[in-house]
Amino acid sequence: GELAASFAALPVFPLFDTAYFIISVLYLKYEPGAVEMSRKSPFASWLCAMLHCFGSYILADLLLGEAPIGHFSHNSSVILATAVWYLIFFCPMNLFYKCVSFLPVKLIFVAMKEVVRVRKIAAGVHHAHHLYHHGWFVMMATGWVKGSGVALMSNFEQLLRGVWKPETNEILHMSFPTKASLYGTVLFTLQQTHWLPISEANLIFFFTMFMIVCKVFMTATHSHASPFAPLENLVCPVLFGSVSTGYPSHYHDHHGASHEVSHPPPPPPPAKSKEELNEGTRKRKAKKAE
Amino acid sequence: GELAASFAALPVFPLFDTAYFIISVLYLKYEPGAVEMSRKSPFASWLCAMLHCFGSYILADLLLGEAPIGHFSHNSSVILATAVWYLIFFCPMNLFYKCVSFLPVKLIFVAMKEVVRVRKIAAGVHHAHHLYHHGWFVMMATGWVKGSGVALMSNFEQLLRGVWKPETNEILHMSFPTKASLYGTVLFTLQQTHWLPISEANLIFFFTMFMIVCKVFMTATHSHASPFAPLENLVCPVLFGSVSTGYPSHYHDHHGASHEVSHPPPPPPPAKSKEELNEGTRKRKAKKAE
Amino acid sequence: GELAASFAALPVFPLFDTAYFIISVLYLKYEPGAVEMSRKSPFASWLCAMLHCFGSYILADLLLGEAPIGHFSHNSSVILATAVWYLIFFCPMNLFYKCVSFLPVKLIFVAMKEVVRVRKIAAGVHHAHHLYHHGWFVMMATGWVKGSGVALMSNFEQLLRGVWKPETNEILHMSFPTKASLYGTVLFTLQQTHWLPISEANLIFFFTMFMIVCKVFMTATHSHASPFAPLENLVCPVLFGSVSTGYPSHYHDHHGASHEVSHPPPPPPPAKSKEELNEGTRKRKAKKAE
Numbered sequence: 001g002e003l004a005a006s007f008a009a010l011p012v013f014p015l016f017d018t019a020y021f022i023i024s025v026l027y028l029k030y031e032p033g034a035v036e037m038s039r040k041s042p043f044a045s046w047l048c049a050m051l052h053c054f055g056s057y058i059l060a061d062l063l064l065g066e067a068p069i070g071h072f073s074h075n076s077s078v079i080l081a082t083a084v085w086y087l088i089f090f091c092p093m094n095l096f097y098k099c100v101s102f103l104p105v106k107l108i109f110v111a112m113k114e115v116v117r118v119r120k121i122a123a124g125v126h127h128a129h130h131l132y133h134h135g136w137f138v139m140m141a142t143g144w145v146k147g148s149g150v151a152l153m154s155n156f157e158q159l160l161r162g163v164w165k166p167e168t169n170e171i172l173h174m175s176f177p178t179k180a181s182l183y184g185t186v187l188f189t190l191q192q193t194h195w196l197p198i199s200e201a202n203l204i205f206f207f208t209m210f211m212i213v214c215k216v217f218m219t220a221t222h223s224h225a226s227p228f229a230p231l232e233n234l235v236c237p238v239l240f241g242s243v244s245t246g247y248p249s250h251y252h253d254h255h256g257a258s259h260e261v262s263h264p265p266p267p268p269p270p271a272k273s274k275e276e277l278n279e280g281t282r283k284r285k286a287k288k289a290e
Numbered sequence: 291g292e293l294a295a296s297f298a299a300l301p302v303f304p305l306f307d308t309a310y311f312i313i314s315v316l317y318l319k320y321e322p323g324a325v326e327m328s329r330k331s332p333f334a335s336w337l338c339a340m341l342h343c344f345g346s347y348i349l350a351d352l353l354l355g356e357a358p359i360g361h362f363s364h365n366s367s368v369i370l371a372t373a374v375w376y377l378i379f380f381c382p383m384n385l386f387y388k389c390v391s392f393l394p395v396k397l398i399f400v401a402m403k404e405v406v407r408v409r410k411i412a413a414g415v416h417h418a419h420h421l422y423h424h425g426w427f428v429m430m431a432t433g434w435v436k437g438s439g440v441a442l443m444s445n446f447e448q449l450l451r452g453v454w455k456p457e458t459n460e461i462l463h464m465s466f467p468t469k470a471s472l473y474g475t476v477l478f479t480l481q482q483t484h485w486l487p488i489s490e491a492n493l494i495f496f497f498t499m500f501m502i503v504c505k506v507f508m509t510a511t512h513s514h515a516s517p518f519a520p521l522e523n524l525v526c527p528v529l530f531g532s533v534s535t536g537y538p539s540h541y542h543d544h545h546g547a548s549h550e551v552s553h554p555p556p557p558p559p560p561a562k563s564k565e566e567l568n569e570g571t572r573k574r575k576a577k578k579a580e
Numbered sequence: 581g582e583l584a585a586s587f588a589a590l591p592v593f594p595l596f597d598t599a600y601f602i603i604s605v606l607y608l609k610y611e612p613g614a615v616e617m618s619r620k621s622p623f624a625s626w627l628c629a630m631l632h633c634f635g636s637y638i639l640a641d642l643l644l645g646e647a648p649i650g651h652f653s654h655n656s657s658v659i660l661a662t663a664v665w666y667l668i669f670f671c672p673m674n675l676f677y678k679c680v681s682f683l684p685v686k687l688i689f690v691a692m693k694e695v696v697r698v699r700k701i702a703a704g705v706h707h708a709h710h711l712y713h714h715g716w717f718v719m720m721a722t723g724w725v726k727g728s729g730v731a732l733m734s735n736f737e738q739l740l741r742g743v744w745k746p747e748t749n750e751i752l753h754m755s756f757p758t759k760a761s762l763y764g765t766v767l768f769t770l771q772q773t774h775w776l777p778i779s780e781a782n783l784i785f786f787f788t789m790f791m792i793v794c795k796v797f798m799t800a801t802h803s804h805a806s807p808f809a810p811l812e813n814l815v816c817p818v819l820f821g822s823v824s825t826g827y828p829s830h831y832h833d834h835h836g837a838s839h840e841v842s843h844p845p846p847p848p849p850p851a852k853s854k855e856e857l858n859e860g861t862r863k864r865k866a867k868k869a870e
Binding site: 352353354355356421422424425426427428431432445454456457458459461462463464472526529530531 | 617618619621622623624627641645646647648649650652655658670739740741743744
């Protein structure tokens, strides 16, 4: 009760925001060609980093007909994100990158990023509720884009980097954060419209704990297994007539060097488990690389 | 006079809107890969269906700087469209799809969809006139996107489905509904600015009758012949120096199974009639399929 | 002082705007396939011309959450731009095109276009300052898109023409006008926030003179050498660890017939001069054509 209330009142800027920026720009650096782009076209690299750091605000403003550039009027946030981008890409001897990539440190930042993500979902639902009192779909959409951030515009963020992969996108093949944000925004909308008998602070607290546990585990073990799979494999065949085999998007769950091969995973028989799917995908990638 | 007035005052929700949703989602189902997408990524399929049902409102709001998600605050419309999507894609034994595809029933729905289309064009011109009293181009643009709907964003609706066909778009190769909406919005703008001496109710009535006759004929006979071709073949050589050979876009005039082959039609010599063009296109498709 | 003030007060419409439209539509005509498109799909050609003429207003309105179609309520501007498009594409015996392509005449129009460009940057910074008093990044972004215009949306303008080149864009490989607009908007923002001790009229005057000299020289000599290269080659290795080899985008610096071959230039060793780079690119294009 009180723990949840004080947790929900934690100031997000600057510490948690910095962690959000660090993890976001880190994932940008993992993308193939990102380092080369930072040397050849530093301005484009900076703009990509801004999309990664502030994509949620841009998308929410686009949805609600507000100025997409509005959040960039917060100069301190932009300067902080710029500093994070510069340190991660241009620090002498790559010191900063090595520090934040050190797994225990990285896990702390990942946890802090999830705190910001859940707060953004709640704020998005709240803001949309203020504009459209009974617009449940509007509330859910706003919370979703606030939580997913740049992932939902991944095709166009890649286009800025000169990459174009139309065969997949975050809505067709949802990564874990995008899917979790979708479920989270439904919960927060139900709470806002009083269908879910729980206080906002409690919901923020428990959903954040869930997200932290999942993301820290997935980051530490390099796992792609979705915690939603058991529940979905129960519901989807009933509602939609077959197993909804959602492939983990390469976008969020990417760690390691820049050897990404782009090809949509071929549809496997539904009986295979997700671990076997990943093994299969890795083997196909190795074959393709040969 | 009075017939036209009562016709223009007909409530569009829920019967005519339901017909609009049914035909729109039907055309989505005809698209290659749509059924597979509904099984594998039902959320993406639902979002596509929403684009098909509400694309006109989204585009008009984007043009006028309003919230593109604004129309989704009408919960009953969204729930109705969702129900139509679910029944068309997931009804046991495909019962609903078979019912609405039965040609006489489908022709009734096609006629009702044209009623909604023309009303949307009129409403769009009216709304833009309210915002920009003398913005004739703004009025024409708003009416046009209200009438054409999702077709004008077909490239991006396809991108959501993982399909990317940049070689063509609805503006480069206009389908009949898009072209008819363009001519219709010019008429409605001329009427709104008092250059066309006809009442709005009469214009709505006569233009709707024209659209119903054309679309029902084209749907019943699977014809691609544009009723505008004779007039255009008179005017275009004078104004633009050659025959404006507008190819029917695959997007709107699509009936039948999912065997669409995407390739821009090669430019034929202007003397060929449109029927010969279609025969030529069918033969080329058969060759490509071999 | 007074010269600068009267220069900054020059009415831009209709003479300078006409020159802006003429040069913009001229560059559209240079694009491969543009003439063919004007014959086959005149409406799409007209829409492209409108994007070229009013792209800056559309982008600035999109950034600031205003109606992107707002500027089209200025009927006289739209009609003037339409007349320029029609004369350049459809004048009998191509008279108008031959007149404006005559190099001395073209250089005058190029100079007048730069006057409009710089005024747009100043107006954009001013407008953004009015909305966000301390939003420095917002001011810089608005001025930048006002100066660069359609170039920043080149990928989508090409998509309208049925062309898709995702491997490059104006932000990744900046052309001279886009880069100059970026530097200009920084100067104007510094002036607006009183960090640069110069009056707005003087800044407009001197920056316009700089732009006129550069663009007239580059147009007359068909040169692609960027005047910023010496300064950038000093600063970039220090800040960004290597030479920022910005390739001139094909978009702005295009003259001559329609033989464009699209391929991203392969990264050359930094020691090569820009002239050798262009020679290398021309040779590679010749090889590819064979």
